[in-house]
Amino acid sequence: MTATAPGGAEDTAADRFLAQLQAFEGRPAATTGQGKDPVNEAMIRHWCEAMGDANPAYTGPDAIAPPTMLQAWTMAGLSGHSARSGAYDELLGLLDGAGCTSVVATDCEQEYLRPLRPGDTVTFDAVIECVSPRKTTRLGSGHFVTTRMDIRVGGELAGTHRFRILKYAPAAPRPAGPPPAAPSRRPERPRRPRPVVNRDNQGFWDGVRDHRLLIQRCASCATLRFPWLPGCNACASLDWDTVEACGEATVFSYVVMHHPSFPAFDPPYAVALVELAEGVRMITNITGVPYDAVRIGTPVRLEFLRVDEDQELPVFRGEAEG
Incomplete structure (x- = not known):
């Protein structure tokens, strides 16, 4: 058949x-x-x-x-x-x-x-x-x-x-020539890339969904770790629980992205390695201040930014100087 x-x-x-x-x-x-x-x-x-x-x-x-x-x-x-x-x-x-x-x-x-x-x-x-x-x-x-x-x-x-x-x-390259005529309605903004969610980091993304920034804590030696890992890098224990970050951090290092341009991103923008009050560090976007105002040591605070209809991300907001 x-x-x-x-x-x-x-x-x-x-x-x-x-x-x-x-x-x-x-x-x-x-x-x-x-x-x-x-x-x-x-x-x-x-x-x-x-x-x-x-x-x-x-x-x-x-x-x-x-x-x-x-x-x-x-x-x-x-x-x-x-x-x-x-x-x-x-x-x-x-x-x-x-x-x-x-x-x-x-x-x-x-x-x-x-x-x-x-x-x-x-x-x-x-x-x-x-x-x-x-x-x-x-x-x-x-x-x-x-x-x-x-x-x-x-x-x-x-x-x-x-x-x-x-x-x-x-994919075929875009044809050269004049740009196409403006569409009759505003084109849909491209979505950001999706994070890879697996069994090792599912709990982190569950926390983000609930507007909580969760840090892994080793159940054996209490060492905090971020990003999430299957085991402790201090004592190798596979047992862990979590603590919720208070949301306070400072900029430890940063770069300003100018190019290449990716859909859903509007360069230039700042990408920072921030040090949380709990002592671990994470890579994130900095909001609330111009990209050229970000400095090492800048205090920032956690917020959750909705980037499209089904994705929300933890970012850190700096306070603009008055």
Whole structure:
């Protein structure tokens, strides 16, 4: 029995192509891979220095590797990995042939199941987990491809790493020439990019919805942390609760964005790293004062800014001088 797509022959061809792409789901993207170096103290030290992470758990005779280094031990470098499968290359080739010749990484998720220690030899396998229907983005239209890598030590699963890319056909550039005639009604303002909400930060966005700025607090050592993380970067505990910020802060550092111009943003505007009264810092917009009046040390106060019909964001308002 043959199904007929509502849109006719064009939709049927698209459906057939999607089925061809999704036939790759479950096929290997990499097999029997091995890290090029064992987990080692030098790499851990470099990582921690770059990240500014002085957690004592990452040094000394009982050191573990920072969990977020999970992917670092599997990376191929310039010489590549022999573990990469032909199926993944074939999938990307099909997308190239359909005009989806550009690629951008969109997001990744990691799950940590076992600490990695200096001397561990990492092995890994990867599978093509999901190919999305064709999606249209501002960059162009194409398909999201998600791979899942299972990382093991001595056969024991140490963690998983999901990595998602968009293979897309670039959107056509706007034609040169005079601007189009003014529309009869005011055009709808472009919406701001949506934040990525996942299981690690859902509580933060729930707080924003209720006009509360919530900071994670470790249930073991009471260290506050922001942005939200799965575990404490001071004692590695996975248990946490929250405290509500009082709303007072000062500008710790800032930049003024002049270009490039993005839809839904009106440059120039100030983007600041503010230090909350509780001691943590966050990146935010500064409202209430001109962009060129923002200074390091400027006191600011929390407010919630509605940027479109379904998105509200925490920002900080400075007081204009009288």
